[in-house]
Amino acid sequence: MTNDVMVIGEHFQGALSQITLELLGKARELAGQLDGKVEAVLLGHGVEPLAAELGAADRLSIADHPLLEHFVPETYEAVIAQRIKQAGPRLVLLGSTSVGLDLIGPLSVRAAVPCFDNCTSLQVREGRVVAISQLYGGKIFAEYAVPETTALVAVVPGSFPAEPGKAAGAPEVLRLAAPPAPRTTFRKLIEPPPGDVDVSKVPLLVAVGRGIQNADNIPLAEELAETLGGAVCASRPVIDQGWLPLTRQVGKSGVTVKPKLYLALGISGAPEHVEGMKQSELIIAVNTDAKAPIFGLAHYGAVADAVEIIPLLTEQIRAASG
């Protein structure tokens, strides 16, 4: 095993994903402390132009093949497993994302290495790599030493700054072998339906979660948003119930937003949601559970029933707006 830190790169629709820069920056820091090198691994078809953005790596391993054009878990996993076995890095960093989550389990088994998910902190302390993962909807954190073998760590997007990952450089380039014929094939990409509001562009957001209780209360939130001149968005449970369309979902599978105001109503603050809204300028949260993780993140909080607060707030805002 080497002391190298490997980063599994991600891209979507021709653009490098933010998480890859976040991981590269962290990898630089860790590799410096472990006295190892940073290797970025990039899979796709026609991905050469993205290589220029991976200058923070010492080494860049590229697999370019028509079968890799779209993310097909099995195919990607086969190529990466092969590279991990060959290179034997100390750490392999992935995003805890739609891509990384499909890879870590099969990779862990195939490469016979341990894996960890939901990581939000990674540090080298006295030669040990110490990690923290968030569990139980963000209510508990677990600290553990990453075993001193090759290990896979999936990191929650937004945990590390992207800036240090943007360093310029000229990494040595390695070509990886073409993938085997897969049992899984890509059929098509389905784009979000056009026509609905793009909540990532709305400066004032009224966000509703499980605490909104039922579909009948959605119009209350819509009225509040209208009074404010904003829009309604939601966390996963509301979308899964079919109370609002998928385009309104904020979080891991949804949209990432940075509004001037994020009014979190009946949202507990599960990590998958927080990932998509933590950079909001002003977060005000209303939730019945005083221990809800959302209060750790919000600027202002109130322990109350969102359904009760919403119409009162609409009334207050209407009065104040004249």
Add this chain to the structure above:
Amino acid sequence: MKIAVLIKQVPDLVEGLEIDASGKALDQDSLRYIISEADDHALEQALLIRERTGASVDVFALDVGEARDSLTTALAKGAERVTLVAAGLEAAPGSHALAELFAGVLRPQNFDLILTGVRAIDDLDGSLGGLLAGLLELPYVGLIRKVETGPGGETAIVQKEFPGGFITELEVKLPAVLGIQSAEQPPRYVPVSRLRQVMKTAKIGEQAVEPPQAQPIAVERLFKPEEGAGASMLEGTPEELAKQIAGLLAERHLLKG
């Protein structure tokens, strides 16, 4: 077509979670267990496939927490068979251990489709689906929101979520393991009267297995996020709270007019 659904018990977050005296584990006495939310969606997705194709649905759960109750509910929802996998464990093991146990149980049974929740709130060492697929050498796709069966039942056509509301459609040769994020419709509701009726006649199969070889993760400490570290908390009646929030918005010039 034979479908297996794997369900897991996780602590109910509605109850306060307490850390035990060792500082390295949750206090088991403080916990109430429920079915993992994504696993409930996996079961719903399996039942929807059955309604469309006549597939059979078998549900498996490790014998921890209230697994028996979750299996009874699965029967009431329409699963053909339910099986409690007994490994003599007191608390839920890690994902590698769980995958090892289920791989042993499922390997001889030749299921076409194995569905499980894409992740659970207590997953630290990865999630069950991907690890199980690795052990069984089957394809795996996770973060799925829709599953249909292909021609002749030889493939599954799945929709996988990406950020920003994008979805990719993939076709997977069966047998395969799929990690479900959400079913095509919310999990069905079982009326209490139906549940009571099923409880009287429920046949829950039991399969004893050897404890897992996989070593537990050496967690060094658990801790809670610092309370009050973030928000300035507003106090008062609902009317007063609404007034204070409106005031905060006005101060920041976020109100119209």
